[in-house]
Amino acid sequence: xxxxCIIVEDLQVAADYLSRCCEKSGxxxxxxxxxxxxxxxxxxxxxxxxxxxxDVEMPGATGFDLLDQxxxxxxxxxTTSKPEYAFDAFEYNVTDFLKKPFTxxxxxxxxxxxxxxxxxxxDNTITETGVDHIFIKSDGKLIRLNNEDILYxxxxxxxxxxxxxxxxxxxxxxxxxxxxxxxKQSFIKVHRSYIxxxxxxxNIRENGLFISGKEIPISKAHKQEVLKRLNII
Amino acid sequence: xxxxxxxxxxPEHLFPMGSETxxxxxxxxxxxxxxxLYSLYTDDFGYIEEIFATTLQHFEADFSAVQLAYExxxxxxxxxxxxxxxxxxxxxxxLEAQSLCKNFExxxxxxxxxxxxSNEYVHIKNVLLEARDIIDHEYTRLKAFNxxxx
Numbered sequence: 498x499x500x501x502c503i504i505v506e507d508l509q510v511a512a513d514y515l516s517r518c519c520e521k522s523g524x525x526x527x528x529x530x531x532x533x534x535x536x537x538x539x540x541x542x543x544x545x546x547x548x549x550x551x552d553v554e555m556p557g558a559t560g561f562d563l564l565d566q567x568x569x570x571x572x573x574x575x576t577t578s579k580p581e582y583a584f585d586a587f588e589y590n591v592t593d594f595l596k597k598p599f600t601x602x603x604x605x606x607x608x609x610x611x612x613x614x615x616x617x618x619x620d621n622t623i624t625e626t627g628v629d630h631i632f633i634k635s636d637g638k639l640i641r642l643n644n645e646d647i648l649y650x651x652x653x654x655x656x657x658x659x660x661x662x663x664x665x666x667x668x669x670x671x672x673x674x675x676x677x678x679x680x681k682q683s684f685i686k687v688h689r690s691y692i693x694x695x696x697x698x699x700n701i702r703e704n705g706l707f708i709s710g711k712e713i714p715i716s717k718a719h720k721q722e723v724l725k726r727l728n729i730i
Numbered sequence: 731x732x733x734x735x736x737x738x739x740x741p742e743h744l745f746p747m748g749s750e751t752x753x754x755x756x757x758x759x760x761x762x763x764x765x766x767l768y769s770l771y772t773d774d775f776g777y778i779e780e781i782f783a784t785t786l787q788h789f790e791a792d793f794s795a796v797q798l799a800y801e802x803x804x805x806x807x808x809x810x811x812x813x814x815x816x817x818x819x820x821x822x823x824x825l826e827a828q829s830l831c832k833n834f835e836x837x838x839x840x841x842x843x844x845x846x847x848s849n850e851y852v853h854i855k856n857v858l859l860e861a862r863d864i865i866d867h868e869y870t871r872l873k874a875f876n877x878x879x880x
Contacts (some may be wrong), residue, residue, distance in 0.1 A: 508814060509788045510781060510821050514770070517777075554813055578817045578832075598820040600769050 500547035500611070504530045505537045505563065506576065507555045511597055515550055515576065518604045525608075534558035541567050545656045545667055548592075548611065553577040553585075564589050568658070569667035570636045572611050631679060633659065635666045642666070644683040648697045648708050650675060652690035662709065687723055688716045695726055756875050759864050762823035770821065779876050782869035785818055789862050792818070796858065800844065800851050808847070809838035812854065819861055827861040830854060 502525050506512040512530045519525040528546055531537035533555055541549075541563075549571050551560040560575065573591040575582065576599075586594045593607035630643045642659055651658045652672045659666040676686050686692045687706065697708045705712045706723075715723055756775055758764050771778050792815040799807035812835050819828035834847070834854040841847045 508792075508817055510784045511817055513784050514781065514821060554810060556810070578813070578820065597817040598766075598770055 499524060499526065501526050501528050501545075502548040502550060503528050503537065503540065503546050504550045505534065505555070505560060506530065506550065506552045507532045508552070508597075511552070511576065514598065515604075518601055521601065522605065522608060534560070534563045537563055538566055541571075542665065543653070545569065545653050546571050548572045548574065550574050550576050550595075551591075553579065553582050561585060561589060568635075568665035574607050629680070633666060633668045633670075635668045640666060644680055644694065645696070647684075647694050649691055649693040649711070649713060650679070650684075660711075685719075685723060685726055687719050688714045690714075698727070701727070756872060758823065759868050761826065761864055762868065763825045764823065766820070766825060767823040775872060776876050779869065779872045781821055782865050782872060785822055785865055786862070786869060789815075789818070789865070793858055793862070796855070800855075803844040805838055805841060805844050805847070808844070808851075809835055812838070815858065822861075822865050824861050824864065827857050830857050 502519060504512050504515050504519075504527060506515065509532075512532075516527050516530065519527050525548070528544065529537075529540055531540065534557060537549075549563075551563065551573055553560040553575060554577065560577075564573065573589065574593045574595060575586045575591050576595045576597055578597045580594075580596055583594055592610050595603065595607055629645070630641055631647075632639050632641055634640075642661065646661045646663075648660045648662060650672065651660065653667065655669060655671070656667050657670045657672060657675060659668070672686065672690060672692060675692060679692060683694055683696065684692050685695050691713050693706070693708060693713060699707045699709070701707075701715075701723075704720075705714050707713070758767060767778060771781070792811070795811040796808065796815060799805075799811045812831050816828055816831035816835065819825065819831065831854065834850055837847050837850050844851075
C-alpha cells in the first residue's frame with residue numbers, strides 16, 4: 498500500500514512526530530503539512546490525497562469545518578488531544594481517532610483500518626452520460642451534473658475536478674477519457690488539462706480564456722478548433 | 731483548594747546535584763515520564779533531542795499566545811491557546827503539566843469571565859514556565875549526551 502496524505506496540525510512537534518511515523522511506515526507519502534484549515538483547503542482544492550491526518554481545534558476553523566468544505570472524501574484520521582471529539586468523529590465517518598501523543602504501534606493500527614485504495618478508485622468512475630447531463634460517482638453517491646451547470650473540467654493527475662458555479666466535484670477519471678464521453682455540443686478540450694463548457698466563456702485572450710474569473714490556458718494545438726467553435730462576428 | 735505553586739526563578743531544585751554528569755544511559759529529569767518517552771521514541775535519543783529542540787523553538791510563540799489571550803481578557807482564546815500547547819507536554823513526557831493544562835482548559839470552559847480563572851492562570855503560567863525550563867535543561871544535557879554517548 499502506498500498512499501498520499503497531508504497533515505493538518507497547528508502544533509509543530511505533533512506534526513513532526515506524525516510525519517516521522519508516516520516516513521517510518523513506508524506506506525505513506527506526505528504531500529504537505531498545514532497549520533491552519535484555509536491553507537489545507539486551498540491545497541485540497543487543487544490536489545487529491547488519499548488520507549488526511551486532521552487535528553480538530555485549530556486557529557480560525559476546526560478540522561470538521563475542513564471536512565464540510567472539501568469536494569471529495571479522502572480517508573480521515575483525526576489527531577487530537579480531546580477524546581470528547583470521538584462522537585463527532587463517528588458522525589463524520591472518520592477512519593480512526595488518534596489521541597495525542599500516540600505510539601507508533603497505535604499509528605500502525607490506525608493505518609490498518611484504511612481499506613485498499615483500489616476500492617475508492619472503482620467507486621469514483623464516471624457512470625453515464627446523456628445529451629444534457631452527466632452522472633458521476635463522487636463520495637459514494639451518483640451525482641447528476643447538468644451540462645449547463647458545469648463551467649469546466651480540470652485534470653488532477655489520475656483525477657478530474659468538475660467545477661460548477663456552486664461546487665467542485667472530484668472523481669477518478671482522466672481528461673482523455675472524458676473527452677470522448679461529454680457532449681461535444683457543450684464541451685471542448687482546450688488544453689491537455691482542461692475541457693471547458695463553451696457557453697461559459699466570458700472572454701478570450703492570446704493564449705487563454707476566462708470562465709467565471711478563472712483563466713484557463715489554450716494550447717496551440719487546440720486554438721484553431723476553439724476559435725472555430727466560437728460565434729465570432 | 732490546592733495553592734498554586736509559584737516559581738520566580740529558574741527551578742534549579744528540580745535538577746538534582748550530579749545530574750550534569752553524563753551517564754551511559756540517559757536519565758531524564760524525574761518530572762519526565764520515561765515510560766512515555768520510551769513508548770514514543772524507544773531509546774532513540776537523537777530523535778528525542780530533535781523533539782525537545784522543536785518544542786523549544788515553538789514554545790515562546792505558543793506561550794505568548796496564552797499570555798496575550800489572558801491580557802486581552804479573551805477566555806475563548808485563552809482556552810484555545812492552552813489547548814494548543816497542552817500536547818507539547820505529552821510529547822516531552824511532562825504528563826503532570828499536560829494534565830494541569832487539561833484542568834485549566836476545563837476551568838476556562840466553565841468560567842463566565844477571565845476573572846474567574848485569574849488565580850488558576852497564575853498557576854498554569856508557572857507550570858508552563860517550569861516545563862519550558864525542564865525541557866530546555868534536558869535538551870542541553872541530551873545534546874551533550876548525544877555528542878558523546880560513550
